[in-house]
Amino acid sequence: MYDFHTHFIPPDVITWLRDHQKIVNAKWVRKEANKDEFLIVNEKWGFELKQAFIDSQLYLKEQEIAGVSHSVVSPIPQLFLYDFPDDISSEISSVYNRSLAEWTKTAPREISALGTVPLTNPDKAAQILQEGMNLGLKGVIIGPGLPGQMLSDEFFTPFFEEANKLNAIVFIHPLLAEDPRLQRRMMPNLIGVPWETTVCATDFLLSGLIDRYPNVKVLFAHGGGFLPYQIGRIDKGYEQWKLVSSNLQAPPSEYLKRFWYDTVLWNQESLEFLCKAVGEDRIVPGSDYPFDLSVWPPEEKYRKGAVSLLG
Template identity: 75%
Template sequence: MYDFHTHFIPSDVLTWLKDHQKTVNAKWIKKDEDKDEFLVVNESWGFELKKSFTDGGLYLDEQAKAGVTHSVVSPIPQLFMYDFPEEITVNISTVYNRSLAEWTHTSPNRLSALGTVPLTNPIQAAQVLQDAMKMGLKGVIIGPGLENQMLSDEFFTPFFEEANRLKAIVFIHPLLCEDPRLKRRMMPNLIGVPWETTVCATDLLLSGLIDQFPNVKILFAHGGGFLPYQIGRLDKGFDHWPLVSSKLKAKPSEYLKRFWYDTVLWNQDSLDFLIKTVGEDRVVPGSDYPFDLSVWPPTGKQEMAVRSLLFD
């Protein structure tokens, strides 16, 4: 079994955080005696820094116990560092990518990895992507855009041109939603996270970007958010509104089948619907391990999707 959605923090990255603690405002906070410290960077999205995030041996042992034979490891979204100056984002990307590449080389049969890039500078991001793939990484994980920039904007063209040339996996992972209505009851994570994916995925689909860059392998986290469930509404809009159809060569439901999605849905009926909607060759097993809301062990094998995403 493969696990396409799983996260890890190499020791060199932790060392970098401690060396740059004041610059990035990193804090290690002990909230509960029964839990590990929480890591918070720049007063934003904190998380429990479990040992499985940082201990490579423990991580591999836990994956093996769950029946996972190969893990595609990603950096954690909290360390994308998009809200810092470019030199910081480039620096952390370089350290993270090199560390993951070195780790995967120690267990190539059990590990592959995606890198991270300085998305705030797409030209620099393209270079970091190229460097990462030269080291053996399979592509990169990125956020759903920037504060005032959608991924379909021309601003990101240099990055997508390079990803297309390299046939890279681009795993789009949401960040916490800033909608003020969600500031309660864990809603930023419960529905804000899949909502961010929904907005990004819908915009990319309707933009025609996948026709412009057909070799980019775009993978959406958490089953594509709410988009697959509402694809009929997009098809209806395609029939009625030129603003929806003008950049597309087919209905949105056809484009939906040209992306990939993970199985992090926590509900078998939802997963069955996703597979029926986009095809079993487009849904890869994932867990979101070791975050709290992980599907553990990952659901399904989806061998056709694994081959189409990782090997074709």
């Protein structure tokens, strides 16, 4: 069994955070007596720093107990640090990537990894992507864009050109939405996260970016958000409006099959719908472990998707 959506924080990254605690405004806060400390960086996206996030032996043990034979480990979105200067996000990217690459070499059958890059500086991001893949990483995990900038913007061209050259996996993972309408009842996590993926994935698809960079293996988190469910509406827009169809060589529903999607949906019928929409070879098992909202253990099926993405 594979797991393509799982997160870890190596000891070197924790050390870096403590060494740069004031610069990145990192806090370790005990919220409840029976829980681990919460890690909060720059007053955003606090989460419980469970031992499985930071203890490599525990992580591998839990993986074995769950029956997962191989995990693709990713950095956590809370540590992308896109809201800091390039030198800060570049430094933590290098530390994170080197640490994950070293870990994978100690257990190559059990784990491989994706890195992180300073997306605010696409030239530097391209360089760090290359360095990480030279260390043995399979690609990177990135956010769905930056404030006021979508991934389809020319600003990100240097990064995607390098990813295309390297046949890299680019795992697009949302950050917590800051829409003021969602700031209640856990809605940033419940619907804000898949909504961010929906916006990013729809723009990415309609931009024709995948035709420009056909070797980039784009993986969307959480089953692609709401995009697969609304693909009929987007196909209709393709028939109706030049503004929708101008960058595409086929209907949007055909492009939908050129990305990969994880199984983090918690609903079998939703997963079956996704499979019909994109094909079994475009779906990969994922859990989001060890976050609270994880599908643990991950879905056992969809080996074809795992093989096609790693191949």
